[in-house]
Amino acid sequence: MIVAASKNVCDQLENIAKLEVAKSQIKDLEATLDALRQLKTYVSQLIQFYQLIQDRISESDRSSLEIQFDQILQDISFSHKSFADQRRQVKAIEQAKDRAKKLEERLNESWKRYFKTQTNPHFELLDLVQSLPEVREQKVGLNQLRAQLMQFRDALPRNPIQRANFDETLQHLANRLDNLNFSPEVKTFLSKVRSGTATLAELNNEVLEWCQQGERAKGFFIKFGN
Amino acid sequence: MRSTNFMGYRCWEPERISEVINREAVSVGIADFLATHTPFNRIAYLHAPQAISDTSERALLEEMLQGAAKDKHAFMVLQGIPGTGKSHLIRWLKESYEAQSPENEKVFLIERAQCNLRSTLQQIIQSGIFDPVTMREQLKKLEGASTELSKEGLKDSILNNLQVATLEVSLPEGEKPKSSRIRNNIKRFLLDDNIREELKKQGGPIERIMRFLSTGYRAGVASDELPGFEARDFDFDRILREKITRGGGYAEVKELADSLNLKPELRDELARYLNRLLNYAIGRTTLLSAEDLKQMFYDLRRQLRLQKRQLTLFIEDITAFTGIDTGLVDVLATQHTGENNRDFCRLISVIGITDSYFKDRFPDNMKERITHHLTLNNSQSTILESDFLKNPEATAQLTARYLNAMRLKQTALKAWSKDGVYPERLPNGCANCSYSSTCHPAFGAVETEFGPVGLYPFNKEAIWTMYQRLGENGQSSRTPRTFLNSVLYYVLQSHGVKIEMNQFPPPAKDMGSDFTPPSFPAGKNLHSRTISMQCKDEEIAKRVESLILFWGNRTVDTIQSNGQRLVGNLPEAVFQAFKLPFIEGEIGSGPRPFPPPPPPPPKFSIFDDIKNWENGQKLHNYEDLAKFLSTLIRSFIDWEAHSINSVQLNNRFRGFRSVVFEDQTGVRGSDYLLFDRSRETAEVLYALAEFNTGDKSYQEGVYGGYLATLSIWLNKHEQRIVEFVKQPGKDLTEPLPLPKLLLLDCLLLESLNERLRPERHSAQDLFLDIIKGCKSNEGQIQVLPQDMAHSPTWSSLVKSVKSGEATCYKHLREVLNRAQGDTGTVIFLDAATALDILTDFKQSGWALPSITEVKSNINVWSDGSKVYQALHLHFERAIEEERVRTQEWLTKVGVLLGGNTPQEVFRAIAEMLDKMNQHREPYSGKFDEGKRNLRGTELETIRRDLEAIQAAPNKEQLALRLSAATQTMKNGQVYSQYLEDFYKLVCDKEQQLANRITKLQLEANAGQLDVVVEREYSALEQALKSVVAVKETLK
Incomplete structure (x- = not known):
């Protein structure tokens, strides 16, 4: 009677001690949970971004980003292990969050690199031809397309729709420029004209013929070189 | 001097107690107040405009007076836990200051006034401080507020205005509730019917605020209670929460109620938030805001300035202004200098503030504007305690002054008060008391300015002990107020009148209600x-x-x-x-005093007297002659031959009273041996007179003749004399031979005296033990409390035989004494007779023959038969009851042990106590006995011994085993009581701890946060692994 009851009391006391500890840890738990939820939301976004662009970026970029994801995973796993003994993990989670911020920067940089490789040839061609009389009418439309694309430079596509939007806009610009039908020789000539390095020697028959078509001849002037 | 009769004396009138000791300092008459005032000499300065070396009340008064003379503003705050004497000091300052301040000074005391705002306002209205002509508007506003407070429906008004306050009052960022639960839900929460009823219930926050505001609540608030919300007000019970859930009310209400249930800190936050809104709600309810009050007092100061007068305000308790207090504090802190304040009069103020008010309610921005911040708390103590009564001497000083005031009539104190209140002229109740020379050395006295004052009916130790034990139950603090109310007032009022009834002091447990004995x-x-x-x-x-x-x-x-x-x-x-x-x-x-010397022997003339008696006259010298004859009878009869012992003989022939002569002059008793007037008896008396008074130079023939006369006379009367001696008294017959009666008495008394042992059961052993008992002269049975060692019948038997016990022991040896030879000086014990009696008794199975009680005036018979009668009637039942008790004990202990060995049980007890110590779980120190002095092995032995009693084969063995087992039974009682108490402790603890666990589980496992965190970790890890795994695959 007494033996069983007193043993029960001992067990209850132990239980109370544990519960007291648990009670005292409520605030720590709340803080940890809060930090963890924030990080989870953040990391989920990053993963989503990454998954959207991983097949567009270079192998080295991809590798670098995944290493960083791995480091965040290591941080979180360590914090998870420590959580059993120490309920307040805000600091550790904050560290992981800092790492995630760096990862986000890398993601942006990778995307920018990809963006540049995709848009640069078109943008350069557009710069070359927009002074030509036959392009003048399309200039506004082409520049709008460029402006639309430029919006994607500073912000990663947030979802597949945005990414498809980017792809479509890029394709649209490329098609419009292709329709102008510039031969490679003409493109080279125009490029030199734009950079101020074109000489009379550049005016081969094909180029000369192209210059004299329509009203193009009025668009070119001859100057003495320095 | 009456000092020799100093007994049951009451030196005060009971009605003076309540006149002199009143809960509120301001409610005591001025004369009583000043007579009982004990100077405060250790006022602590938490802040002062300059260094203060003299911390007495006199120095403080001087500081105020000097400030007034130099036209200096002062805002003095007197802080202290309730009961430390703030009101007392403030009243003393007011009375003393008013007596010495200049004529143009308007001095005003605002009392706590039954602790309600309405009374406070009425007090201000009636004081005349606001001139009814020039300050009509201000008075009207105060009266309006006072009227609002008396209206019905005040509770709902306050709740409604609190709800309005949640919408309209813009609190500073730091004072807004942090919890969105409160911010989002409070509006609906205060509208919910269930919540409103809960807040308005008896003892709830709104009812407390009502009590404070309205005179309709006579009790007011306790002086240590701040009107407002407390966290516990939002600790709703399950029933209310279910009502809210099922009632179909707003989801916001349920959400907040559930959160309050789970988070104690949220309750605290809500209480603090609503208290911040309370002033607004009260102001809106009374139509008198803190700003209104501030403007009123500003107007008053302007008015006084115009009249070239100054103002000094004494406020007993700032709490009395709750709701509009911030306005008042603003007024008190505002100086009369500076560009904007030049039209104000100078203001000196002293306000009483409790610690909790200062901490929670006093505006932070005002704290630095206090000029003098004083406290009466004891900063050295770890418990809430006044610094005033810090040692026995200080406590005795205070007591002496109160006792002195109680001993005096109020008229005497009033006369002293009118005479200028000189301390040294205060009447002293002890001065003319003729008992003081006995009283003061015995009970102690305290030196005062007006002479020594006795502490009777207390002494210094009693006062200090009672005071120090205040608060041991955790319910009261140690302050002058609790001392006066719970010690002086309580003891004198409850027990003072008992002094004359010889019932003072009462038992320790009844002495006080707030202090423990x-x-x-x-x-x-x-x-x-x-x-x-x-x-x-x-x-x-x-x-x-x-x-x-x-x-x-x-x-x-x-x-x-x-x-x-x-x-x-x-x-x-x-x-x-x-x-x-x-x-x-x-x-x-x-040492005991010597007995008084015997009276001188009487003179007599004996021979003529005998002759005259023989001739028909009265016998005058009957006393001496009776002595002579008694001696003859005692010496010449062979008493042993008649089985008569010296005890019987001595008792029947004590002095001369048993021998009576026909027609003797003196009185005779009721029981005597009468000798008729006769020639033979006269001759015997002659012979005895001659032997005892003559020159003793008898001739051989004369001597022989006398002897023959005596011998013949004795022979003739011997049988009658022997029968007389054998009788226990007149007309009584011998119920049993006296040796048998006494021997059986002593045998059973030895059994009750716990000196017999079961192994010593032969007649010889029993006889030796009885004689040893007689010799040890320990014929006193200790009557133990019934619940400790013995059954009621045993205890009552012990009580009933106690008075006759000594007689039995004393006379047993005498009745068994026999003279060896003729010397009479060498005696021996007649063991043979005793052994015969004991053997017969054993053979009868310890059956006492029945006798009737002998109503004799001879002790040995009356006591012996009384003891015998009691033993005959109750001994058998007593030992049977003891047997039953041992059985009950065995059963009870068996149940408590519950199938475990005593060793296992005590091990479990020790483990549990260790565990409780380890977890700082309180329990009574008595249970440590279980670790220190009680042993499982000893309990095992006790159990075996008591089982042996159960197995006793007959009455003799039962009696002997019980006699030997008394200590065992006492020990057994200790063990069983301990186990029973411990079991109760365990059961109580189990219940308490179960409740705590339930509560803690709710608190600690709120939402199973740890599980949720674990889940979040896993989800995050899983998400990250999905990325990293791709990488691994690619590798």
Whole structure:
């Protein structure tokens, strides 16, 4: 009677001690949970971004980003292990969050690199031809397309729709420029004209013929070189 | 001098107690107040405009007066826990300041006024401080507020205005509730019917605020209670929460109620938030805001300035202004200098503030504007305690002044008050008391400016002990107020009148309700029993114990000091004053006085007297002649031959009273041996007179003749004399031979005296034990408390035989004494007779023959038969009851052990106590006995011994085993009581701990946060792994 009851009391006391500890840890738990939820939301976004662009970026970029994801995973796993003994993990989670911020920067940089490789040839061609009389009418439309694309430079596509939007806009610009039908020789000539390095020697028959078509001849002037 | 009769004396009138000690300092008459005022000499300055070296109340008064003379503004805050004497000091300052301040000074005291705002406002209205002509508007506003407070429906108004306050009051960022639960839900919460009823219920926050605001609530608030919300007000019970859930109310209400249930800190936050809104709600309810009050007092200051007058305000308790208090504080802090304030009069103010008010309610921005911040708290103490009564001397000083005021008539104090209140002229109740020469040395006196004042009916130790034990139950603090109310007032009011009825002091447990009685210190625990043994009466013993515990040094150690004996450090006069026996204490009693010398022998003339008697006249010298004849009878009859022992003989022939002569002049008793007038008897008397008074030079023939006369006479009367001696008294017959009666008495008394052993059961052993018992002269049975060692019948039997016991022991040896030879000086015990009696008794199976009680005036017969009768009637039942008790004990202990061995049980007890210690779980120190002194092995032995009693084969063995087992049974009782108490402790603890666990589980497992966190970790890890795994795959 007494033996069983007193043993029960001992067990209850132990239980109370544990519960007291648990009670005292409520605030720590709340803080940890809060930090963890924030990080989870953040990391989920990053993963989503990454998954959207991983097949567009270079192998080295991809590798670098995944290493960083791995480091965040290591941080979180360590914090998870420590959580059993120490309920307040805000600091550790904050560290992981800092790492995630760096990862986000890398993601942006990778995307920018990809963006540049995709848009640069078109943008350069557009710069070359927009002074030509036959392009003048399309200039506004082409520049709008460029402006639309430029919006994607500073912000990663947030979802597949945005990414498809980017792809479509890029394709649209490329098609419009292709329709102008510039031969490679003409493109080279125009490029030199734009950079101020074109000489009379550049005016081969094909180029000369192209210059004299329509009203193009009025668009070119001859100057003495320095 | 009456000092020798200092006993049961009451030196005060009971009605003076409540006149002199009143809960509120301002409610006491001025004369009583000043007469009981004890100077405050250690006021702590938390902040002052300059260094303060003199911390007395006089210096503080001087500081105020000098400030007034120099036209200096002062805002003095007197802080202290409730009851430390703030009101008392403020009233003293007011009375003293008013008496000495300049004429143009308007001095005004705002009392706590039954602790409600309405009374406070009415007090201001009626004081005349606001001139009814020039300040009509202000008065009208105050009256309006006062009227609002008396209206019905005040509770709902306050709740409604609180709800309005949640919408309209813009609190500073730091004071807004942090919790969105409160911010989002409070509006609906205060509208919910269930919540409103809960807040309005008896004892709830709104009811408390109502009590504070309205005179309709007579009790007001307790002086240590701040009107407002407390966290506990939002600790809703399950029933209310279910009501809210099922009632179909707003989801916001349910959400907040559930959160309040789970988070204690949220309750605290909500209480703090609503308290911040309270001033607004009260102001809106009374139509008098803090700003209104501020403007009113500003107007008053302007008015006084125009009249070239100055203002000094004494406010007993700022809490009395709750709701509009911030406005008042603003007024008090505002100086009369500076560009904007030049039209104000100078203001000196002293306000009383409790610690909690200062901490929670006093505006932070005002704290730095206090010029003098004082406190009466004891900064050294770890508990809430006043610094005022810091030692026994200070406490005695305060007591002496109150006792003195109670001893005096109010008229005497009023006369003193009118005479200028000179401390040294205060009447002294002890000055003309003729008992003081006895009273003061015994109870102690305190030196005051007006002479020594006695502490009777207390002494310094009693006062200090009672004061120090205040708050031991955790319910009250130690302050002058609690001392006055719970010690002085309570003891004198409840028990003071008992002094004259010889019932003072009462038993220690009844002495006070707010302080606990002390106990005997370690090592002196048996002193309680010493008192019981040395006092004849149990009630008296309890009073003596109370005296020793409170007045004395909690021991009954006896010492000699300055030629007088002290028991428990108390002189005899203290005991006498309360008509209590001055017990011997712990050392033996002193020498007894010698008996008075016997009276001188009477003169007589004997021979003529005998002759005249023979001739028909009266016998005058009958006394001497009866002595002579008694001696003859005693000496010449062979009493042993008639089985008569010396005890019977001595009792029947004590002196001369048993021998009576026909027609003797003197009176005769009722039981005597009568000798008729006769020639033979006259001759015998001649012969005896001659032998005893003559020259003894007889001739041989004369001597022989006398002897022959005596011999013949004795032979003739021997049978009648023997029958007389054998009789226990007149017309009584011998119920049993006296030796048998006494021997059987002593045998059973030995059994009750716990000196027989089962292994010593032969007639010889029993006889030796009985004689040893007679010799040891310990014929006193200790009557133990019934619940300790014995059954009621046993205890009552012990009580009933106690008075006759000594007689039985004393006379048994005498009745068994036999003279060896003719010497009469060498005697031996007649063991043969005794052994025959004992053998017969054993053979009868310890069956006592029935007798009728002998109503004899001879002790040995009356006591012996009375004891025998009691034993005959009750002994058998007593031992049977003891057997039943042992069976009950065995059953009870068996149940408590519950199938475990005693060793296992005590091991479990020790483990549990260790565990409780380890977890700082409180329990009574008595349970540590289980670890220190109680042993499982001993309990096992006790159990075996008591089982042996159960197995006793006959009455003799039962009696002998019980006699030997008394100590075992006592020990058994200790063990069973301990186990029973411990089991109760365990059950109580189990229940308490289960409740705690339930509560903690709710608190600690709220939402199973740890599980949620674990889940979040896993989800995050999983998400990250999905990325990393791709990488691994690619590798």
